[in-house]
Amino acid sequence: DFFIGDPNAEITIIEYASMSCSHCADFHNNVLDDLKSEYIDTGKVRFVFRDFPFNYPALAGSMMMRCIPNEIRYDYMNGLYKLQKSWVFRDHAKTKTELYKIMQSGGMKKDDFDTCLADVDLENNLLEGVMNAQREFNIRSTPTFIINGVLYSGNKDIKEFRQIIDKILSQ
Numbered sequence: 118d119f120f121i122g123d124p125n126a127e128i129t130i131i132e133y134a135s136m137s138c139s140h141c142a143d144f145h146n147n148v149l150d151d152l153k154s155e156y157i158d159t160g161k162v163r164f165v166f167r168d169f170p171f172n173y174p175a176l177a178g179s180m181m182m183r184c185i186p187n188e189i190r191y192d193y194m195n196g197l198y199k200l201q202k203s204w205v206f207r208d209h210a211k212t213k214t215e216l217y218k219i220m221q222s223g224g225m226k227k228d229d230f231d232t233c234l235a236d237v238d239l240e241n242n243l244l245e246g247v248m249n250a251q252r253e254f255n256i257r258s259t260p261t262f263i264i265n266g267v268l269y270s271g272n273k274d275i276k277e278f279r280q281i282i283d284k285i286l287s288q
Contacts, residue, residue, distance in 0.1 A: 121153070122157040125163075126157075126163040127286065128161060128286070129162070130264050131167055131264075132164065133260065133261045133263075134167070134169060134259050135168075135170050136174065136179055136198070137171060137174040138260065139201070140271065141259050142198040142201045144260050145199075148274060148278065152275065152278055162282065167246060173209050174204065174205040174216075176244075177212060178204075180236065181193070181233060183233075184225075185223075185225070189223070200219060260272055264282070
């Protein structure tokens with residue numbers, strides 16, 4: 118699992134997200150920074166990112182995130198959510214072209230990009246993760262958050278996260 122925060126934090130939030138989901142982009146663009154500064158950076162929350170790709174663009178984006186070093190993955194992931202409208206298309210060729218432009222701007226070479234997208238084991242691993250999430254937690258939509266074992270479906274604003282987290286911390 119890719120995560121940010123203290124591995125021994127009292128609270129673990131697992132996010133199941135699709136890189137092409139507008140509600141997931143909304144969470145990453147408008148809520149995650151506050152969550153990070155208030156709870157993750159202060160050691161109260163470990164935040165785990167799990168891929169739940171719904172379509173080809175989401176799968177391609179998730180694959181790219183697995184082909185870059187972990188130390189830059191968080192920034193790239195948030196960048197892809199910010200730029201979502203510029204690379205998520207029904208046309209697979211257009212998605213690939215635009216996604217490559219973004220990855221190239223960060224220094225990824227065309228050969229590395231193509232190798233990553235052609236990695237069948239990586240693709241199967243991601244799709245297996247989707248099936249496991251459906252089996253284990255009955256995940257059906259994104260974003261879905263598992264907070265200390267409790268499922269919360271749909272995007273939440275920072276106030277909702279504060280209520281949930283502060284309640285757990287006060288127990």
